[in-house]
Amino acid sequence: xxxxxxxxxxxxxxxxxxxxxxxxxxxxxxxxxxxxxxxxxxxxxxxxxxxxxxxxxxxxxxxxxxxxxxxxxxxxxxxxxxxxxxxxxxxxxxxxxxxxxxxxxxxxxxxxxxxxxxxxxxxxxxxxxxxxxxxxxxxxxxxxxxxxxxxxxxxxxxxxxxxxxxxxxxxxxxxxxxxxxxxxxxxxxxxxxxxxxxxxxxxxxxxxxxxxxxxxxxxxxxxxxxxxxxxxxxxxxxxxxxxxxxxxxxxxxxxxxxxxxxxxxxxxxxxxxxxxxxxxxxxxxxxxxxxxxxxxxxxxxxxxxxxxxxxxxxxxxxxxxxxxxxxxxxxxxxxxxxxxxxxxxxxxxxxxxxxxxxxxxxxxxxxxxxxxxxxxxxxxxxxxxxxxxxxxxxxxxxxxxxxxxxxxxxxxxxxxxxxxxxxxxxxxxxxxxxxxxxxxxxxxxxxxxxxxxxxxxxxxxxxxxxxxxxxxxxxxxxxxxxxxxxxxxxxxxxxxxxxxxxxxxxxxxxxxxxxxxxxxxxxxxxxxxxxxxxxxxxxxxxxxxxxxxxxxxxxxxxxxxxxxxxxxxxxxxxxxxxxxxxxxxxxxxxxxxxxxxxxxxxxxxxxxxxxxxxxxxxxxxxxxxxxxxxxxxxxxxxxxxxxxxxxxxxxxxxxxxxxxxxxxxxxxx
Amino acid sequence: xxxxxxxxxxxxxxxxxxxxxxxxxxxxxxxxxxxxxxxxxxxxxxxxxxxxxxxxxxxxxxxxxxxxxxxxxxxxxxxxxxxxxxxxxxxxxxxxxxxxxxxxxxxxxxxxxxxxxxxxxxxxxxxxxxxxxxxxxxxxxxxxxxxxxxxxxxxxxxxxxxxxxxxxxxxxxxxxxxxxxxxxxxxxxxxxxxxxxxxxxxxxxxxxxxxxxxxxxxxxxxxxxxxxxxxxxxxxxxxxxxxxxxxxxxxxxxxxxxxxxxxxxxxxxxxxxxxxxxxxxxxxxxxxxxxxxxxxxxxxxxxxxxxxxxxxxxxxxx
Numbered sequence: 001x002x003x004x005x006x007x008x009x010x011x012x013x014x015x016x017x018x019x020x021x022x023x024x025x026x027x028x029x030x031x032x033x034x035x036x037x038x039x040x041x042x043x044x045x046x047x048x049x050x051x052x053x054x055x056x057x058x059x060x061x062x063x064x065x066x067x068x069x070x071x072x073x074x075x076x077x078x079x080x081x082x083x084x085x086x087x088x089x090x091x092x093x094x095x096x097x098x099x100x101x102x103x104x105x106x107x108x109x110x111x112x113x114x115x116x117x118x119x120x121x122x123x124x125x126x127x128x129x130x131x132x133x134x135x136x137x138x139x140x141x142x143x144x145x146x147x148x149x150x151x152x153x154x155x156x157x158x159x160x161x162x163x164x165x166x167x168x169x170x171x172x173x174x175x176x177x178x179x180x181x182x183x184x185x186x187x188x189x190x191x192x193x194x195x196x197x198x199x200x201x202x203x204x205x206x207x208x209x210x211x212x213x214x215x216x217x218x219x220x221x222x223x224x225x226x227x228x229x230x231x232x233x234x235x236x237x238x239x240x241x242x243x244x245x246x247x248x249x250x251x252x253x254x255x256x257x258x259x260x261x262x263x264x265x266x267x268x269x270x271x272x273x274x275x276x277x278x279x280x281x282x283x284x285x286x287x288x289x290x291x292x293x294x295x296x297x298x299x300x301x302x303x304x305x306x307x308x309x310x311x312x313x314x315x316x317x318x319x320x321x322x323x324x325x326x327x328x329x330x331x332x333x334x335x336x337x338x339x340x341x342x343x344x345x346x347x348x349x350x351x352x353x354x355x356x357x358x359x360x361x362x363x364x365x366x367x368x369x370x371x372x373x374x375x376x377x378x379x380x381x382x383x384x385x386x387x388x389x390x391x392x393x394x395x396x397x398x399x400x401x402x403x404x405x406x407x408x409x410x411x412x413x414x415x416x417x418x419x420x421x422x423x424x425x426x427x428x429x430x431x432x433x434x435x436x437x438x439x440x441x442x443x444x445x446x447x448x449x450x451x452x453x454x455x456x457x458x459x460x461x462x463x464x465x466x467x468x469x470x471x472x473x474x475x476x477x478x479x480x481x482x483x484x485x486x487x488x489x490x491x492x493x494x495x496x497x498x499x500x501x502x503x504x505x506x507x508x509x510x511x512x513x514x515x516x517x518x519x520x521x522x523x524x525x526x527x528x529x530x531x532x533x534x535x536x537x538x539x540x541x542x543x544x545x546x547x548x549x550x551x552x553x554x555x556x557x558x559x560x561x562x563x564x565x566x567x568x569x570x571x572x573x574x575x576x577x578x579x580x581x582x583x584x585x586x587x588x589x590x591x592x593x594x595x596x597x598x599x600x601x602x603x604x605x606x607x608x609x610x611x612x613x614x615x616x617x618x619x620x621x622x623x624x625x626x627x628x629x630x631x632x633x634x635x636x637x638x639x640x641x642x643x644x645x646x647x648x649x650x651x652x653x654x655x656x657x658x659x660x661x662x663x664x665x666x667x668x669x
Numbered sequence: 670x671x672x673x674x675x676x677x678x679x680x681x682x683x684x685x686x687x688x689x690x691x692x693x694x695x696x697x698x699x700x701x702x703x704x705x706x707x708x709x710x711x712x713x714x715x716x717x718x719x720x721x722x723x724x725x726x727x728x729x730x731x732x733x734x735x736x737x738x739x740x741x742x743x744x745x746x747x748x749x750x751x752x753x754x755x756x757x758x759x760x761x762x763x764x765x766x767x768x769x770x771x772x773x774x775x776x777x778x779x780x781x782x783x784x785x786x787x788x789x790x791x792x793x794x795x796x797x798x799x800x801x802x803x804x805x806x807x808x809x810x811x812x813x814x815x816x817x818x819x820x821x822x823x824x825x826x827x828x829x830x831x832x833x834x835x836x837x838x839x840x841x842x843x844x845x846x847x848x849x850x851x852x853x854x855x856x857x858x859x860x861x862x863x864x865x866x867x868x869x870x871x872x873x874x875x876x877x878x879x880x881x882x883x884x885x886x887x888x889x890x891x892x893x894x895x896x897x898x899x900x901x902x903x904x905x906x907x908x909x910x911x912x913x914x915x916x917x918x919x920x921x922x923x924x925x926x927x928x929x930x931x932x933x934x935x936x937x938x939x940x941x942x943x944x945x946x947x948x949x950x951x952x953x954x955x956x957x958x959x960x961x962x963x964x965x966x967x968x969x970x971x972x973x974x975x976x977x978x979x980x981x982x983x984x985x986x987x
Contacts, residue, residue, distance in 0.1 A: 371792065374734045385736075385786075394779040395772055407771055407815075411822055414982050426978045430816055430971075437811035440778055441804035444785045448800060453792030454732060517767065526828045532767035533750070533776075540683075540753075541746035544895065552723035552891040561730040562887055563793040575789070575797020583805040587964045 001050050002059040002076040005084065005127060008043045012036060012120035019112035029105065032112045033098045036119055040092035043123060047084035055081065055497035060129060067132050073191055075129035078498040079262070082338065083126045083254045086345045090247035091119045093473050094239040097353050100469035101239055104360050110151040111237055118144040118243070122251050131180035131190040135173060138255070142169040142219075145248060148240045149232045161231035168218050168228040175215030176255070182208045183263055195263045202268045209267040212259045213275060219252035221305045222312060223282040224620040229305060230289070234297035234365070238356025241297060245304045246349035250341050253311055260319065261334075261502040269323035273420050275316035280431040283309030287438045288592055291445065291584050292616045294577035295365050296355045299446055300348065303391070306435055307344040310406060311337045313428055317409050318503065320421050327505035329412050332520050334499045335492060335507055336405035342491065343398045343484060347390040350477040354384035357470055358450060361463040367446070367577045372455040376463040381451045383474035388443040390481040393436050396530040396537065398484035401518075403436060404528055408520055438584070445580045454571045486530040489518045578614060585616070593617055675763040678925055679753075682762060686752040686909070689938070690901035691715035693908065693945050701949035715901065719894050727890030730791045740787035741888070741895035747780035748899045752906035756834050756913050758933035759921035765831035770818045773830070774811065777862070777906070780899065781807055788884030799883030802960060806868060806880065809967035810861045813854050816974030820851040821914050823981040830910075834917040847987045850977035852915050857970035859907040861963070863900070866952040868963060871900075878957065905941070912940040 015035045022028035050057070055078040066072040076084075098115070105111055121141035128134040146169065150162035182204050183195045200208065218225035233244045260267060286305030293299040314337025321330035355365070357380045364370055374381040390397040410429040416422060455461040465471075484491055489510030496506040510518050517529035561569060589595035593616045600611040645653070695712040702709025729737065751773045756765060768776065785800040818828065824842055825833040842848070861868045864881040873879050885896050913920075919936025921929035958966060980987035 372732070374736060374790075375732070378735075389779070389782065392778070392782060393775060394782055395768070395775050400772070400775050404771055404775075407819075408828070411819065411828065414823060414985075422982045423979070426819075426975070426982045429819060429978065430812065430975050433812035433815035433819075434808075434971075436815070437778070437808045440782055440811075441808050444782060444789075444800060444804050448786055448789035448797075452734070452736070452786060452789045453797075515767070523766070524827060524829070524832055526769050527766045528769060528772055529767035532764060533772065536750045536753075536764070536767070537746050540749050541742045544742055544745055544749075548723070548891050548895070552894070553726065555726040555890075557726055557728050558731050558733075559728050561732070561791055561793055562728075563791075563795060564886065569793065571792065573794050574792045575794055575801060580797060580801045580804075583801055583960065584808065586961055587805070587809075 001046050002061050002074060002127070004046050005043055005076060005123065006061065006063075006074060008039045008046075009120045009123045009127070011039045012116045012123070015039065016113045016115075016117040016120070019109075019116060022112075023109065028112055029102045029108050030099060032116060033095045033102055036116050037092055037095035037099070040088045040095055040119060043084060044088035044092055047081045047088065050076065051078065051081045051085060051494055051497075055494075066136070067190075070130060070132060070190060072133045073129035073193075074127045074133070075192070076127060078501050079254070079258065080126050082495065082498045083250065083341075084123065086250050086342055087122050087126060087247050090243055090345050090349050091122070093349055093353075093477060094243045095119075097242070097356070097470050097473040098239040100467035101237075101353075101356055101360060103467075105237060107151060111148060111240070114144045114147040114151070115240065118148060118240070121145075122243075122247060125251050126254055129192045131184060131192070131195075134192075134255075135177060135180065138176065139169075139173055141248065141251065142173065145232075145236070145240070145244055148236045150235075151237060151240075152235070155235075157231070158235040161228070161235040165228045165232040168225065172215045172218035172225070175211045175218070179208045179211035179215060179259065182211070183259075192263060196265070199265060202266075205264050205267045206271050208264055209260055209271045210274065212256055213278065216252045216255040216259070217278070217312075219255070220249045220308045220312075221282070221286075222278050222308060223285045223305065224624050226282070226286070226305045227618065227620050227625060230293075230298050230301040233301035233304070234295060238297070238352055238359055241301070241356070242349040242352035245301055245352060246345040249304055249308055250345055253308070253315075253337075253341055256312075256315065257502070260315075261322075266323065267319060269320060269418060270420060272316045272320035272323065273424050275312060275319060276424050276428050279309050279312035279316050280428040281309070282306070282312065283435040284431045284438070285592070287435045287442055288584070288588055289618060291438060291442045291581050292593065294367050296358065296367050296370075296446065296450060297352070297365050299367075299442070300351050300355060303439070303442060304344075304348060306439065307340065307348070307391075309435070310403065310432065311340050311344070313337075313432060314340065314406050314409065316428075317406075317413065317425070320413070320416055320425075321409075322503050324416055324418075326412075326415060327503055328507075328521075329409065329415070330503040331499045331505040331507055332405065332412070333409035334503055335495050335520075336402055336409055338495050338498060339405060339488070339491060340402035343390070343402050343481075346477055346480050346484065347387045347399060350383065350387040350474055350481065351391065353470065353474050353477070354380055354387060357466040357474070358463075361466055362459040364457070364459050367449045369457045370450045370455070370460045371453045371571065371574065372451075372460060373463055374451040376455075376460075377451075377465045379465060379471050380474065383471070383478045384451065385447055386478040386481060388447045390485070392440040392443045394440070396482075396485050396534040398481050398488070401485060401488040401528070401530065403432075405520060406432065408526055411526075412521065441584065445577060449575075449577045449580060453574050454569075456571045456574065456576075486534050487516060488528075488530060489513065489516055492518060492520075585614075589616075592619065594619060594622060672763075674925075678759065679763045682757055682759075683749070683753040685757060686755075686902060686905050687749060687898070689941060690898065690905045691719060693905055693941055694901045696942065696945035697904075697949045700946050701952060704949060704953045719898055722894035722897065723891050725890045727892055730887055732791060733887075734790055737787055737790040737887075738892065740783045740790075741892045741899075743783040744780045744787070745895045745899040745902070747776050747783065748902045748906065751776040751780070752902050752909065754830070755906060755909040756831050756920060757909050758930060758937045759925055760831040760835045761922070762831070766829060769828040770822065770830050770833070771815070771828055773910075774814050774818060777903070778807070778811060780903075784884060784896070787888075791887050793887065795883045795886045799880055799886070802880045803884060805960075806861050806963060806967070809964060809971065810858045813967060813970040813974045814858045814862075816971065816978050817851045817855045817858065820847050820974065820977040820981055823978070824848065830913055834913050834920055835922045837914075837917045838920060838922055845987060847977040847980045848915070850973045850980075854970040854974035854977070855911065855914070857966060857973075859911065860951075861967055861970075863904050863907060865948065867955045867958045868966065870957050908941055908944045909937075911944065912937065916940060
């Protein structure tokens, strides 16, 4: 299977080269996407078979490429197989979607080669088994996705998004490099196998964990390292946005899980407090920022930040439980996190595909210029609605199951002995509860403003339903959201071996339980049954409909909108995205966003139009990156004279630097 | 045979919550009217109102979509199922384990999601304002509600309502600080979620103060009947939750003998009647708040519930 996976990855790289060779040929787009689809599907099926049939098996392979003497190590275990499934499910869906969507691409030569290479990069990260290969493929993944972000570099803002992405990606890789340096120890054992057996000291383990939190977190979008994400994800073509938000953030989560749970093994318990603090912050701030957006794709990208927060809450809890020896609870928290990884990759990809459909039908991303699309694009609307309901954690869909599991993990945490955790966990629980409610608001807004109401512009009025391939992909993912919601036991059982490999315990098998319900701890404690709930909902809705049709009149009349008797409504009177979010902005605005509202009202008798302007700031920019950038510029200015020295002075400088370093080394010893 | 009997008990609960819902509304209206020295409508008026609405022609706006027509069914079904999963007269019904308290809160969320979307479907500013404010209230009330759930779940060691009620009856935990805080928060949340004074006024059609009524302004006929019925069932749902979590006495916990069930039923109805009398008394004592005071009201509930959860984490004794 590992050899098959690597051959598929090689095939993807060949496809990338082929895309370059095909150049301007009109057939390049379908060929590249079809070939990527085939490769991803083979990988998906292979990984699924491995995960279902033989999850315990570990296969390794060393290829004589890369660093001399080290070679490139690859390894396929249960964890890698699960993330291969997530990656290639998203990858094959994006490839298939692009068979339809990619036809509208204006610059396919800037997209096609990098698309296939990007897929290869993500798969390689999951398979890598030594630090060098991991970092190299991680960087490869970053660079290819950067190329896709700047594919439309002539659109305003995209070049800046690409620049910020590049800076943040390099910063993250640097943190990972340092973490691996610490874990490899003085002997420089860069193979993961050596790190697994090394058992670093607590202090080293803690620092390495924090570095990984920064390194992988900057790729996943943990606040305050999220700033690149809402700029870069929407800038790429929509199928790539789906991959970046739905899949690449999960590869980053994979990096965290692999290094923290597998390589470090035993980080001190207090590191979990730091992880939980950042996770809680990420969850609430992510959804609050998402609510403030009126660019559909940017809203989705900001909302990814929230979901990453939910995943990290599960991971933080898992560390806390594991270090306190409560392995079954660690298994519960980790299962919740991994389940949410799968769920988020499903509904976020679906929503980005929907946003792409809206974009290609109307050429608009700004929700304030859309509206009424449910009439023009009825099928896209249904799929998008299911995605919105799933991501808002509404039962009986899948988003609810993983949030429910996370809540269950929080509810067993009074068993944790440390006071720091006893105070941290309920706070995180409160933040999670807050974000769950805000997410529903966010997606009522996203769906309501975009698809409901009346069209606000000509473009929205003239929208046409998208092609069948795109629709098929969206409906397939909507179906998967449903299935994962009503049959969660199947997925929890597949996650069992993955979790067992990391924390040494797993949830009790679920699929044998009566009525297909899930019971994560004990039957008396908590249980959930999406299937029964769905049957209940469907049957009571049907009963109501039968009752209504039997006893009530069916007379229906179409008439003009009433609206308290106000005639001739212009679409300009509709609630917009900003007005919908206004109450939330008022409530959280002054503290979280530093909102500035400016009203320019003409005096009596003046005929000019009134102007109202709202500025919402991301405090991460204001308090972290702004000062940082200013300081960097200032230092650079100060150091500028160094560029204009004579050769004599340069030599003196070099020599004194050498002396200082030697003194440092001497003092160190 | 046992299975059929179990199914019957479950069906009885489903019918019970729908059957008493308009009556509960009728009682609150009557009491409120008497407090305001009016005579008030007859107790059974809500039933006739619903029946009349069912037989009126439904007028749809020209641009109403399928979502507008299906949403009432979804809203009613979600609220009904959520209400039917709350133990009323007995614990341990056939399907009581299929959704726990967290799932019930989320189910209420499903209904609200559909309602807010339905309000935005036609594209009027009233629909928008209603949906926006409803979601604001929900964003503040739902987390408080979840924290109440946490408190109760931590006390009882389970999130299943049936087990919580059974445990509270069998081994009473006595008076607890955290339970008192949770009760306080729950009442605030229930008032907000049901659109009662001081958050929203169910009797108003004054343009800028309405929330729920603004959302359903365009609805008429059978669709409106279903939404009104869902609102009534939601009131029953919150009252049953209040009874089940904080005043579970009288419920049939063991075998469903005729005596136990009739005791459970009569105590349930007595509790509902008490709440239906207390609610309008509270409503007449306070004035409606303006919209941007909501965060203070619900923030108080959130803080109280969060404190209760903290106390539970700190010590089992609170």
